[in-house]
Amino acid sequence: MAKRANPKAGTQVTAQDVARTIGVSQSTISRAFSMTASISEEMKHRVIKAANKLGYQPNVIARSLITRQTNMVAIVMANLVDPFYPVVLDELVQQVQAAGFQTLLFVPSAGQKVDDIIPNLLQYQVDAIILTSATISSAMARICAARDTPVVSFNRYVPGLKIHAVSSDNVGGGRQVADYLVATGHERLAFVAAQRDATTNRDRRSGFLSRLKQLKIETCLQEEGGEFSYEAGYAAAKRLLRQAKRPDALFFASDVMAFGGIDAARELGLSVPGDVSIVGYDDVPLAALPSYALTTIRQPVHEMAKAAMEILGLGGERGAASAPENRIVRGTLITRSSTMDRRAARRLREIAPA
Amino acid sequence: MAKRANPKAGTQVTAQDVARTIGVSQSTISRAFSMTASISEEMKHRVIKAANKLGYQPNVIARSLITRQTNMVAIVMANLVDPFYPVVLDELVQQVQAAGFQTLLFVPSAGQKVDDIIPNLLQYQVDAIILTSATISSAMARICAARDTPVVSFNRYVPGLKIHAVSSDNVGGGRQVADYLVATGHERLAFVAAQRDATTNRDRRSGFLSRLKQLKIETCLQEEGGEFSYEAGYAAAKRLLRQAKRPDALFFASDVMAFGGIDAARELGLSVPGDVSIVGYDDVPLAALPSYALTTIRQPVHEMAKAAMEILGLGGERGAASAPENRIVRGTLITRSSTMDRRAARRLREIAPA
DNA sequence: TTGAAAGCGCTACCAG
DNA sequence: CTGGTAGCGCTTTCAA
Numbered sequence: 001m002a003k004r005a006n007p008k009a010g011t012q013v014t015a016q017d018v019a020r021t022i023g024v025s026q027s028t029i030s031r032a033f034s035m036t037a038s039i040s041e042e043m044k045h046r047v048i049k050a051a052n053k054l055g056y057q058p059n060v061i062a063r064s065l066i067t068r069q070t071n072m073v074a075i076v077m078a079n080l081v082d083p084f085y086p087v088v089l090d091e092l093v094q095q096v097q098a099a100g101f102q103t104l105l106f107v108p109s110a111g112q113k114v115d116d117i118i119p120n121l122l123q124y125q126v127d128a129i130i131l132t133s134a135t136i137s138s139a140m141a142r143i144c145a146a147r148d149t150p151v152v153s154f155n156r157y158v159p160g161l162k163i164h165a166v167s168s169d170n171v172g173g174g175r176q177v178a179d180y181l182v183a184t185g186h187e188r189l190a191f192v193a194a195q196r197d198a199t200t201n202r203d204r205r206s207g208f209l210s211r212l213k214q215l216k217i218e219t220c221l222q223e224e225g226g227e228f229s230y231e232a233g234y235a236a237a238k239r240l241l242r243q244a245k246r247p248d249a250l251f252f253a254s255d256v257m258a259f260g261g262i263d264a265a266r267e268l269g270l271s272v273p274g275d276v277s278i279v280g281y282d283d284v285p286l287a288a289l290p291s292y293a294l295t296t297i298r299q300p301v302h303e304m305a306k307a308a309m310e311i312l313g314l315g316g317e318r319g320a321a322s323a324p325e326n327r328i329v330r331g332t333l334i335t336r337s338s339t340m341d342r343r344a345a346r347r348l349r350e351i352a353p354a
Numbered sequence: 355m356a357k358r359a360n361p362k363a364g365t366q367v368t369a370q371d372v373a374r375t376i377g378v379s380q381s382t383i384s385r386a387f388s389m390t391a392s393i394s395e396e397m398k399h400r401v402i403k404a405a406n407k408l409g410y411q412p413n414v415i416a417r418s419l420i421t422r423q424t425n426m427v428a429i430v431m432a433n434l435v436d437p438f439y440p441v442v443l444d445e446l447v448q449q450v451q452a453a454g455f456q457t458l459l460f461v462p463s464a465g466q467k468v469d470d471i472i473p474n475l476l477q478y479q480v481d482a483i484i485l486t487s488a489t490i491s492s493a494m495a496r497i498c499a500a501r502d503t504p505v506v507s508f509n510r511y512v513p514g515l516k517i518h519a520v521s522s523d524n525v526g527g528g529r530q531v532a533d534y535l536v537a538t539g540h541e542r543l544a545f546v547a548a549q550r551d552a553t554t555n556r557d558r559r560s561g562f563l564s565r566l567k568q569l570k571i572e573t574c575l576q577e578e579g580g581e582f583s584y585e586a587g588y589a590a591a592k593r594l595l596r597q598a599k600r601p602d603a604l605f606f607a608s609d610v611m612a613f614g615g616i617d618a619a620r621e622l623g624l625s626v627p628g629d630v631s632i633v634g635y636d637d638v639p640l641a642a643l644p645s646y647a648l649t650t651i652r653q654p655v656h657e658m659a660k661a662a663m664e665i666l667g668l669g670g671e672r673g674a675a676s677a678p679e680n681r682i683v684r685g686t687l688i689t690r691s692s693t694m695d696r697r698a699a700r701r702l703r704e705i706a707p708a
Numbered sequence: 709t710t711g712a713a714a715g716c717g718c719t720a721c722c723a724g
Numbered sequence: 725c726t727g728g729t730a731g732c733g734c735t736t737t738c739a740a
Contacts, residue, residue: 011502012422014717025727030719037719038725055497060477062419062717065732068366070415072458072478081639086440093461102478104426105459107447123414124426124456143409148365230643263644285435289584290617291645368733379711384735391735394709416733419716 013056022050033058064125073314074104074126076114078134082228082256083284084299088132088154091305099314101127108134115140122147128312130154131163133198138162150321152308155299156199162324164311166304168331170200170281173297174207176333177251177279180295182215185342186249186277190221192236192261194228194253201228201253204281208251221247225257233257237264241276248276248342255280255287258294262338277339293336303329367410376404387412418479427668428458428475430468432488436582436610437638438653442486442508445659453668455481462488469494476501482666484508485517487552492516504675506662509653510553516678518665520658523684524554524635527651528561530687531605531633534649536569539696540603540631544575546590546615548582548607555582555607558635562605575601579611587611591618595630602630602696609634609641612648616692631693647690657683 015029024043031037032047050056064070073096079085093103104126106117114134121129122144129144132154136144141163144151150164157165181189191208194201205222212220223240225232233252237260240247252258258280265272272278280287283298307327309315369383378397385391386401404410418424427450433439447457458480460471468488475483476498483498486508490498495517498505504518511519535543545562548555559576566574577594579586587606591614594601606612612634619626626632634641637652661681663669 011500012717016717026717027719027727027729028725030717031726034719040725043725055500057473057477059419059479059717061415061424061479062732063719065413065416065419065717065734066719068732075459080440080444083437083440086434086437090434090461093459094463097461097463102474103459105429105447105457107444107451109448109451119411120456123411125413125415146365146409259643259645267644286640289613290621291613366733370733380733381711381713381735382709384733385710388735392709397709413733416716417735419718419733420735422716 012059013054015056015058018047018051018054018056021054022046029056030058068125069127070125071101072104072124072126073101073312074106074121074124074129076106076108076117076121076129076131076134078108078114078132080107082254083286084255084282085132087284087301088305091301092130092132092154092308095305095309096314099309101314118144122149128152128314130308130312131156133200135161136163150312152311154304154308157326158199164308164321164325164327166307166311166327166329167199168297168299168304169328170203171207173281173331173333174204174209174251175211176297176331177281178208178211178215178217180333180335181249181251181277181279181339182212182217184277184339185344185346187217187342188219188221188245188247189217189249189251190223190240190247192223192225192233192240192250192252192257194225194232194257196224198228200281204253225253228254228257230256230260233260234264235260237261238268241265241268241270246276249279249339250276251279253281255282255284255294255296258296258338259286259292262292262294272338273340277342279339283334287334287336293338295333295335295337295339297331298334299331300329366413367408369410369412372401372404372408372410375408376400383410422479423481424479425455426458426478426480427455427666428460428478428480428483430460430462430471430475430483430485430488432462432468432486434461436608437640438609438636439486441638441655442659445655446484446486446508446662449659449663450668453663455668472498476503482506482668484662484666485510487554489515490517504666506665508658508662511680512553518662518675518679518681520661520665520681520683521553522651522653522658523682524557525561527635527685527687528558528563528605529565530651530685531558531635532562532565532569532571534687534689535603535605535631535633535693536566536571538631538693539698539700541571541696542573542575542599542601543571543603543605544577544594544601546577546579546587546594546604546606546611548579548586548611550578552582554635558607579607582608582611584610584614587614588618589614591615592622595619595622595624600630603633603693604630605633607635609636609638609648609650612650612692613640613646616646616648626692627694631696633693637688641688641690647692649687649689649691649693651685652688653685654683 015026018029019026031039032044096103129151152164223236225236280294280296283296287294311321311325369380372383373380385393386398450457483505506518577590579590634648634650637650641648665679
């Protein structure tokens with residue numbers, strides 16, 4: 001017989017204890033804490049009272065062993081530094097909790113591959129996995145599928161990979177920016193890219209460039225930022241703005257990059273938007289502050305999180321989608337004072353030249 | 355007999371399955387995945403090979419039922435909006451993971467009391483609880499104590515409450531700011547407070563004010579911000595800076611408040627630091643950017659997290675502290691260009707008056 | 709070193 | 725509606 005091996009043993013009040021004190025069976029205690037089981041109101045009250053007196057709380061770990069549901073959702077956050085991600089995490093966690101689930105958070109440490117941590121999460125028998133800006137191998141996707149653990153990739157997708165994905169309409173966002181900058185009379189445009197392989201980066205860029213081509217705008221410089229970071233945006237902007245024929249509008253792959261771009265421009269003695277317009281992507285909280293007042297595409301984080309929950313079967317009607325779904329939610333252009341209408345300025349100059 | 359009630363059943367490969375395929379007992383499989391149990395190298399290899407082929411992964415949920423250790427640490431984050439908290443969360447999660455634990459994250463939704471969610475976490479049998487900028491009642495503290503679940507309050511403490519606490523030296527930080535502002539020739543100082551009951555707010559303020567008194571500086575305005583928010587800082591600064599005899603230095607209870615203060619000053623046509631010096635508290639990443647370049651007290655987040663882990667017994671040597679510990683880590687003054695030396699400026703004016 | 713068996717705390721089935 | 729009982733997948737004695 002297994003005798004109390006652990007010093008902590010005995011600390012916990014079990015259903016058995018409650019059962020004994022009021023002289024009923026342990027099953028009855030279980031029923032009192034179940035929504036579905038049938039139990040008389042009177043008995044339920046007796047149980048609850050005794051439970052409270054003893055400080056009994058059902059052990060959900062033991063429960064999950066039988067129900068095969070831990071009610072835990074794993075969230076893998078590849079990045080917490082970019083201010084966009086706290087927003088995403090907040091939204092995700094709120095919705096997970098609202099659906100009655102707990103969040104098991106994992107932040108890969110530097111150099112740790114997401115593939116390596118999935119088995120860990122699986123061992124914890126999580127009911128679903130949400131990957132933000134991270135990807136897994138198709139082998140790992142298969143392992144998750146074999147265990148019936150749905151996986152959704154948030155803010156990124158991998159064509160051909162058989163997991164669900166939710167992202168905002170990055171191609172459409174790029175197009176919106178192109179339309180807007182052209183409509184406001186910008187003539188020498190530039191796109192500052194981030195990680196080559198990130199779908200967010202690729203789609204924003206291709207939407208932007210293809211629309212410019214449609215609009216017969218020929219001059220679009222492209223600069224590799226390398227990363228979605230302030231420093232990358234800063235360095236790229238410096239390079240672009242020091243050119244002889246410098247661009248009159250810079251579109252950055254993300255807001256933080258754009259912040260770097262604005263600071264770089266100011267450091268060069270250029271006015272934003274007077275000399276150069278700056279556009280970002282995400283609409284992080286900082287973009288709204290007067291110091292940057294950044295024109296940007298707002299990512300519909302709330303809707304994206306909702307879509308993720310639905311796909312995972314944690315939303316309204318339960319039951320995860322079986323075929324890999326790829327949901328795309330449309331963003332909105334938010335215009336602030338990091339951009340301006342150059343036609344008006346030009347007209348003004350024509351009427352009253354300096 | 356309980357027959358597979360759940361549709362998901364059968365999906366999982368169990369130790370029993372592995373045992374059958376290589377014709378050994380299930381206990382042997384268990385031993386192969388245990389550090390301590392004695393098993394021959396050869397057998398271990400056989401087991402691991404078979405396990406890999408079948409895709410077997412131990413079910414840690416089942417394990418924890420016996421070991422009474424889930425290896426999960428609950429982190430309660432009252433706030434993810436203030437940019438200081440993502441930094442804290444990142445650090446905390448990294449250290450929790452490095453110690454071999456998983457993070458169960460809880461973000462109270464608007465209006466949700468922390469006391470109400472603790473039972474939830476306890477049901478998940480977490481091994482420890484970390485509360486950031488949140489407090490629980492002494493009744494709840496007692497419940498946790500009765501279950502031997504250590505609780506540490508991070509960046510806040512409640513005198514008299516019997517839980518562990520880790521914070522930075524907020525009194526000392528306030529003092530450092532006072533010393534610095536006085537030494538650099540500021541004469542009309544102001545402190546912008548946040549939540550009255552927050553120990554962070556109280557201590558920073560009392561350190562600041564008491565040192566000023568020691569230094570025989572009489573004029574220190576105090577303004578209630580109300581909250582640790584950009585808007586609160588902005589509004590408070592507007593009120594202070596519109597006064598006839600306006601202050602020449604503002605010390606805000608936090609960085610985000612200070613950002614609001616800087617923007618307010620600029621909106622009023624005042625130069626920072628030319629007309630007014632601004633000091634914050636926390637040293638969030640944004641404080642380092644040129645647009646704000648905020649002088650502030652850097653909170654030693656890494657050291658604070660380390661202290662929390664030690665107290666909880668998750669650090670180097672295991673074993674939680676039994677008596678409530680209150681650890682205080684010292685911060686550092688980081689001077690940037692939101693403040694200036696007014697003595698130099700004054701001397702200059704005396705030599706060559708405008 | 710290995711196998712057999714008990715049981716962690718709970719749910720789910722079966723009778724009554 | 726309630727009690728009895730069989731296990732969820734695992735660790736841990738105890739014997740061999």
